Amino acid sequence: MKDTRKCGENRQLHKxxxxxxxxxxxxxxxxxxxxSSTSEKEANDGKGYAKGLLEEILDRDNxxxxxxxxxxxxxxxGIDGMTVxxxxxxxxxxxxxxxxxxxxxxxxxxxxxxxEIPKSDGGVRLLGIPTVLDRVIQQAIAQVLSPIxxxxxxxxxxxxxxxxxxxxxxxxxxxxxxxxxxxTVDIDLAKYFDTVNHDKLMRLVSERIKDGRVLSLIRKYLxxxxxxxxxxxxxxxxxxxxxxISPLLSNIMLNELDKELTKRGLKFCRYADDxxxxxxxxxxxxxxxxxxxxxxxxxxxxxxxxxxxxxxRPWKLKFLGFSFYWKKNGTGIRVHPKSVxxxxxxxxxxxxxxxxxxxxxxxxxxxxxITGWVNYFxxxxxxxxxxxxxxxxxxxxxxxxxxxWKKIKTRYDNxxxxxxxxxxxxxxxxxxxxxxxxxxxxxxxxxxxNERLKKQGFPTITERYLLVH
Numbered sequence: 031m032k033d034t035r036k037c038g039e040n041r042q043l044h045k046x047x048x049x050x051x052x053x054x055x056x057x058x059x060x061x062x063x064x065x066s067s068t069s070e071k072e073a074n075d076g077k078g079y080a081k082g083l084l085e086e087i088l089d090r091d092n093x094x095x096x097x098x099x100x101x102x103x104x105x106x107x108g109i110d111g112m113t114v115x116x117x118x119x120x121x122x123x124x125x126x127x128x129x130x131x132x133x134x135x136x137x138x139x140x141x142x143x144x145x146e147i148p149k150s151d152g153g154v155r156l157l158g159i160p161t162v163l164d165r166v167i168q169q170a171i172a173q174v175l176s177p178i179x180x181x182x183x184x185x186x187x188x189x190x191x192x193x194x195x196x197x198x199x200x201x202x203x204x205x206x207x208x209x210x211x212x213x214t215v216d217i218d219l220a221k222y223f224d225t226v227n228h229d230k231l232m233r234l235v236s237e238r239i240k241d242g243r244v245l246s247l248i249r250k251y252l253x254x255x256x257x258x259x260x261x262x263x264x265x266x267x268x269x270x271x272x273x274x275i276s277p278l279l280s281n282i283m284l285n286e287l288d289k290e291l292t293k294r295g296l297k298f299c300r301y302a303d304d305x306x307x308x309x310x311x312x313x314x315x316x317x318x319x320x321x322x323x324x325x326x327x328x329x330x331x332x333x334x335x336x337x338x339x340x341x342x343r344p345w346k347l348k349f350l351g352f353s354f355y356w357k358k359n360g361t362g363i364r365v366h367p368k369s370v371x372x373x374x375x376x377x378x379x380x381x382x383x384x385x386x387x388x389x390x391x392x393x394x395x396x397x398x399x400i401t402g403w404v405n406y407f408x409x410x411x412x413x414x415x416x417x418x419x420x421x422x423x424x425x426x427x428x429x430x431x432x433x434x435w436k437k438i439k440t441r442y443d444n445x446x447x448x449x450x451x452x453x454x455x456x457x458x459x460x461x462x463x464x465x466x467x468x469x470x471x472x473x474x475x476x477x478x479x480n481e482r483l484k485k486q487g488f489p490t491i492t493e494r495y496l497l498v499h
Contacts, residue, residue: 087171097166142160143257189302199300202299203306222332223276393488428475429469442455
């Protein structure tokens with residue numbers, strides 16, 4: 031029996047079975063969480079969602095849905111070390127008392143585990159990993175609050191919203207550019223998720239949410255702290271990336287920006303904290319940049335990164351990994367060179383000559399990377415780009431084979447087996463040329479043809495691109 035874990039001074043959980051069907055529990059189906067409601071839901075009072083909202087959050091069906099979502103997302107454990115697979119037995123024993131603690135306002139979220147994700151520019155992105163239990167509770171909150179705020183969010187907001195994605199944002203930008211709005215104000219918020227003002231955010235949330243218990247619970251999550259190298263540090267601002275409720279809170283805050291831009295009649299696309307505003311002249315763009323920067327910093331208490339923010343033509347900027355270009359019949363979408371560079375870095379790591387992974391594993395990993403990348407960037411016009419990438423990737427794969435063969439005899443035997451005459455095979459197997467140089471040689475290209483590599487199972491970017499474009 032797993033030891034019940036204390037999540038604060040007042041959160042002592044005792045054993046109490048509450049699932050209805052053991053078979054269902056094991057299968058991870060409905061009934062995984064029975065934190066059920068004992069009060070009736072109260073309707074919208076016209077001004078905001080009042081008492082009864084917490085009961086709706088803790089409703090059995092809503093909590094089960096949240097549990098399944100967290101389980102399907104998997105993810106690493108938080109500071110308590112509890113895994114997703116360990117969560118169900120824990121909730122079976124302690125779920126009712128967790129619910130009671132939340133209802134009474136005595137529940138204390140655990141601090142998030144702080145991890146650093148390297149960025150391509152050399153910096154790091156700070157990510158917070160809540161405990162799996164807190165992820166379920168946050169997800170349950172988000173599921174109830176999201177429909178409330180969806181009615182108020184702008185049509186020009188595309189990030190972290192149901193039925194909306196980055197592709198829609200890019201296509202909308204394309205429409206603006208083709209309509210003559212071909213100057214772009216690219217606003218970059220400095221460490222947005224880490225700098226959100228709690229008081230300002232909670233005031234915005236409280237305009238719609240009137241259940242004080244829900245407001246208190248959200249604030250607790252904002253102030254739960256982060257653990258860095260075993261030391262808990264208070265969080266006085268920010269909504270850490272990684273929390274299930276953070277995307278919604280982000281949109282609630284930046285919806286104020288959307289409303290301001292809409293009020294001014296501006297054309298814009300926003301995806302989370304990435305926002306592009308489209309205007310018809312440089313002068314107008316510079317004016318908008320100055321006034322919107324003041325609004326963000328003075329009204330929303332956010333910090334604009336003036337070094338990364340820019341006023342320029344859209345084909346010179348990057349938005350969500352894409353850019354644009356002029357073509358004969360309008361505006362085309364292309365992959366930004368930095369996005370191509372990131373892909374090559376990933377492929378290079380998998381095909382590095384010092385990487386000792388087996389062929390099957392390497393093929394599987396390449397297929398995973400290529401599928402994900404093309405599924406996202408496939409809306410862009412990049413026929414020539416993917417062709418060049420494939421040529422480069424094939425060369426790297428040949429280099430891996432050459433490194434794998436390593437010994438002179440092994441190289442000789444494989445070259446002969448692949449149809450190279452003995453003299454040439456002997457000559458090349460004894461060469462002192464470097465791995466990368468030999469990978470582009472006529473001999474190795476003839477031995478390891480594209481067709482042979484394809485039969486081995488190695489994917490091509492071009493084939494995937496033709497399927498989705």
